Amino acid sequence: MRPILITGASQLLTMAGPKGPRRGASMRQFGLIENGALLARDGLVVATGRSADVERLPEASDASVIDASGKVVVPAFVDSHTHLVFAQPRLTDFEMRIGGAKYEQIAKAGGGIASSVRTTRAATREDLTARAIYYAQQALSHGTATLEVKSGYGLDAESEIRILEVIRSAGLLSSAELIPTFLGAHVVPADTPRAAYLKLLTRELIPHVAREGLAEFCDVFCDRGAYTLEEARSIFRAAARNKLRLKIHAEQLTRTGSAVMAARMGAVSADHLDCVTKADIALLAKSRTIATLLPGCSMYLGIAYPNARRLIDGGVAVALATDFNPGTSPTLNMTLMISLACTQMNMSPAEALVAATINAAHAVGRGDRLGSLEEGKQADVAIFDADDFREIPYYLAMHTCWMTIRKGRLVWSRETQCQGEQCDNHSHTPHS
């Protein structure tokens, strides 16, 4: 494969900085290079620097060139929390909520997670796979190259395994990397007694999923209406015994103590965290657990946003994700999350971009390979129509992504979108 040279960028943000999750002041370190260039070969970053310097490197001479003038180049986003596999949008819930219905009323009317479980169980494997690929394509178009994807709309052995298999096939067919997480512990299914379902999870499903390599992570929704702290702990113990890494939906609707439990058990991330206390923050700051904030939910439900400032100023490593799901956050637009982080959560543009790239990569255990553009790391790049990186959050839900590259290969570009069949994928000059 010929090397690629992305050159002439108004700004290149490498996110180069200290190893490990970024916290405190290092969340504002983003490695800005004006008039920047990046050289990649065999899917890996070879060099970054001022365009004039990188263009002079011997390997640049036979590289295929992407002219990034008038563009901002950043590491491709990592969306570290999605529920990408489901059968149908929840349009009745949507209208009921607009009419003022609360979560409990929607559930009573047959909506909520239970309705996604019903339709997902009934859908064919082919339909679920096609839909997952379509959604992954949407993510690519917004500059995301890697997505964590949870099961959790099956809630019985056969359906949960089928969803994990769908994630695997969609990952093979999509240009994005899909990282599978087992979320059999989303809620307790209505058709199974609580104790029996917990036994199924801890004694059968978790060992099976781990043995078959169907998931890397195990997640639990620990909250009112889902799993108790004690139940979450027993699920985590089973997951850890089976070498699955841990993630948790924590402190979203109520404060349960789950974030602290997760940090103590070495969870890779604790997500949501709307209700964390000062003491929780102090403990999270001392751990390697990433706090993943999901502003899409707050916006869509019209509820308060998590307090990012308290977490960042308290020394916690913060990441951002979409929480893409059919009930509370039907979007895969990471630039919208970055905008919401700035406008609603008082994160600076630099902090929000760090949270969506390098810290998000750490939130899926890939901080050593993804999330920054440093020598030897994977050449996953998003290029935006902008002269200044602050335009990425400034423009609200505008489609400013111009090109997405994964492992040094073009995986999405606006030109291909515009020109359809006529487009030559390898000509990167913008048409006027």
Ligand SMILES: [Zn+2]
């Ligand atoms: Zn979620």
